[in-house]
Amino acid sequence: MNPEISGKFPPAKLAAMCAHFTAKSSTPWLIDSGATSHITNDISNIQSPTPYHGEDKVYIGDGKGLSIAHTGTSTLHTPASSFQLHNVLHVPHMKHSLLSAYQFIKDNDCSLTLDIHGSSVKDRFTGRTLLRGPVRGGFFPLQGSSSSKAPTSSTALVSSSTNVRIWHSRLGHPSSVIFRKVLSTNKVDVQGRSSPDFFCKDCALAKNHKLPFGTTQSASSTSLELLHCDVWGPSPVVSVSGYRYYLLIVDDYSKYSWYFPLKSKSAVFSTFVEFKSYVENTIGNKIKVVRSDSGGEFTSHQFQHFLKLHGILQQFSCPHTPEQNGCVERKPPFG
Template identity: 40%
Template structure:
């Protein structure tokens, strides 16, 4: 193996997993990282950890070296190295590629961040991004702000700022100023040591932790996710104090998940012009207990034009076809008209071969609702609900056992058609 003279710039003790006291560096050493350092020397980069050249932070030997103290002169991403984690100040950073804050309380609108990107800081550590949002600071509209909970300082990216609002940022020894193309002052900042902080003023989002507690989104969560109208009423009568009230509220993801429901079906105004032009049908099953006569089902037919209905108890589903033949002869004979359309769900009793053949021979058009969409057969479903609610109510009123459910639904059915007449 080739020998390489030891470089004095790497004379700091190397981390050793064998114990807390690393051995002194030898005068000559051989390692597999020699080729890696030669490769890095071609790039001429500067390490963000130790500040030395010819290698990056990813391969720096001081990355996990806890025995080498940090030099006090190192100021790489100085805003990240300060220890005051409760500082709400927004600091301008020319090295940051995006606006970053450590709390959603500083944003007016925000949503969870669904990407897998991470923020890499000066010590090589990667930080998780939890949300992304927008806010305003005086005349500045700050968009696509990344929320990094473990971030110690809130950072304002100079490059993103000038790209988003087409402005200029001028620095001096006392502070900085943000100007528009028309030379109008949009924001100002003051120098704090080696950092440039954006002056507060006109922006409630970045003022104090106490003000953050009066955030509109925070009150929305405290009160159990009410609607904006309820918050507006509570704010108007003085029950709560919201300092950043706005009608354009941010999207609450928890509300979207917890209150999500299917879109309602639009009301159908199409009603047949004549009786028997269309018959709605549905079979109710099974009963929790067989009746005294052995019935476990009942079938319901509803005329689309008149909404008149017919109800027949059944002992089994196989009795449906015979029941339909009797129903067809009865209504066609009494009304001297033919059934033209038959609407039902996709139940097996409606999709049997013998029933399908009979509809074709009779010239009846079969209409079937989509799977798991009872709303498309809503006329029959609504009649079911009316009859069953009335029947169960009468059973409770009379204190009769459930085995009399057939008598109850027939009584409810007779009451329904009498009211219909």
């Protein structure tokens, strides 16, 4: 038990925190898809049993007929709900109590599923699970109390107010809107400050999609050693001259920037060719590395062939990782 989630441990004299059922738990019922009636060997499982004077018998696998002593109805009580059992036969010499699958789903208007993991009883209309049972040795037992009265319980619970952060953790870190609704609807006793609007470190960490990126350790030693390139657009407003896209180029060494307005992305290649001739002739250095994202304008055969022809290394940032080319990704297109 985690005290951060469940609150403080109660003292030893208040250790009885769970409901204690006083009714004696009966032997389990074995689900039988071939039985037409419920059969029990314990008469206490039947409410107001009626003596049976007929000649019908219950025939088992070896062909032997077992006499029926009483008939009646019963109720199978479980912690979650209760199930009605009609047409229950009391057969004293039966070794186990059998639960007729057909009669059970007919009496309770529910669905019953059997698989390798056990049995499952669900509400036929809502699909809510009402009862689950295990599988043991090829049998599907259902445990419950079949006494004529529902089991009584005596409960000793510890009631204490808990602060809002623990309630937030107990409820699975819901959003502030849902958390506020749960607190108000259920009148939860909250200790101290009851406002659900507080900073939760666990929620913030869970909503992060990636770890933060550290500061890069690489640095260029000369101009044009590394150029960061990116295309911004389409612009929501077309310029007077009809430009919708903008090619951004940033020199990693000097952080000097160039902006080139474009009418379409297809003009990126021709613009870069003209830029290369101009900047290399002006500065006197050669472009060595070009870094960009994997946009089609940079991955085209024409663009890549041009870079290889002039001995320029091309680098791509990883998909959905603009931080690797943040020098140009962070730069606003008009500032």
